[in-house]
Amino acid sequence: MRDWDCLTMVTDVDRSxxxxDEIFADVLTPQGRSQMGALYTELHGLGEFHxxxxxxxxxxxYRAADAVLRHPAARRNRPDGRSILPRVEEHSSRRLIGRTMLMVDPPDHTRLRRLVSxxxxxxxxTGLAPAITELLTSQMDDLAERAADGAVVDLMAGLAFRLPVAVIGRMLGVPAAEQPGFQQMVRDLNAVVxxxxxxxxLSAADVAADALEAYFKDLVRERRTRPCEDLTSALISARDDDDRLSENELVATLVQLFTAGxxxxxxxxxxxxxxxLENPDQLAALRADPSMMxxxxxxxxxxxxxxxASSRVTSAEIVLPDGTIVPENRFLLVVLGAANHDPRVFTEPQRLILRRAEAPPLSFGNGIHYCLGAGLARLEARMVFTELLRRFHTIELAGPPERQAFMTIWGLSRLPLRME
Structure with a gap:
């Protein structure tokens, strides 16, 4: 067995x-993130742990990441109870996120998750499908109208943001007219991880956190006066009747559900x-056989x-699948994107193969912190892509896509398309 404290890293594997650290430093730069797959390949050449x-x-x-995510001693807070997030006392964003089920351990995590699960x-x-269909049909009509006569449309603003925020907004009782204002706030808040x-x-994240916390405090006050058939009212009832949620936990949970949702x-x-779009053969295959959606x-x-990526800290010594010993109180950054490209598990991991039938991706994590909304995200994505391919016979890039600034929450800020 190997102990990280006495391990000398080998750096001349796989022609590197x-x-x-030098490779991962590139991942954290805008230029490096444009070649993230190649950098992950380089990291895999050095092994599973670094x-x-x-x-x-x-x-x-992949196997190491899966083991860490599942291990009961790989936790969100240090053995002495301090948050894994640095300088929590200086940033309201970190204090807010630190109260969510995302960043707490059992038994509090178990209690919070049970209330919303x-x-x-x-x-x-599955019961949400009719409501999603209604929202998607309306938004797709708008998208088709704007895409008429070869006009360029931004898929991110026109659909990718609008539909998911409408779905989770309806679940929580956030009015449709107020939903567009949250997009930038949530993106700013992402800096916290x-x-x-x-x-x-972090300053921008603090401003966003303060605004989101204030909004959901107001929503809670309103729902106490006028309860509705929504998840916010249900969580208020659970808090008030059984005293299982503190006021801070209630607001933090609502913020997390809305933003992550x-x-x-x-x-x-x-x-x-x-x-x-970057793999037209796979796009054509999906059009030809929608059953593989x-x-x-x-x-x-x-x-x-x-x-x-997702962070953990060890509350006790843990032994990973290859025998590596990780001592107590060690910070671990689990690079989910790299694990999903592990050549030990995935054949030709840098290729998009829609019929792939190998290990499940770790994109939603694993273990007790497995993403609560994973099933909803999958359902929305299946419905969106099915409808896009049904409605539009031609979909093509109309300019360079633009990436968001961060690496942990990884996505586009703009995707200009022409669709007919």
């Missing part, structure tokens, strides 16, 4: 003389559409994951 001065320890192999069971998600966010990024799906739609969405998740 660069260290994992000691890093930048972020502690990098986990890039009924809304995201397979049966509940970036490995190397700078002070400017559309951002991941938005990026899945944008990243997936771009992947199809479910496997196609899984491959889109693997190929260009909307979430590229």
């Amino acid at each position: 003389d660069r260290t994992a 000691r890093s001065r930048l972020v502690g320890r990098l986990v890039t192999g 009924k809304a995201f069971t397979p049966r509940s998600v 970036e490995p190397l966010a700078d002070s400017g990024d 559309f951002e991941t799906t938005t990026n899945l739609i944008g990243n997936g559409m771009l992947a199809l 479910a496997s196609a969405v899984e491959e889109m998740l693997r190929y260009d994951s909307p979430v590229q």
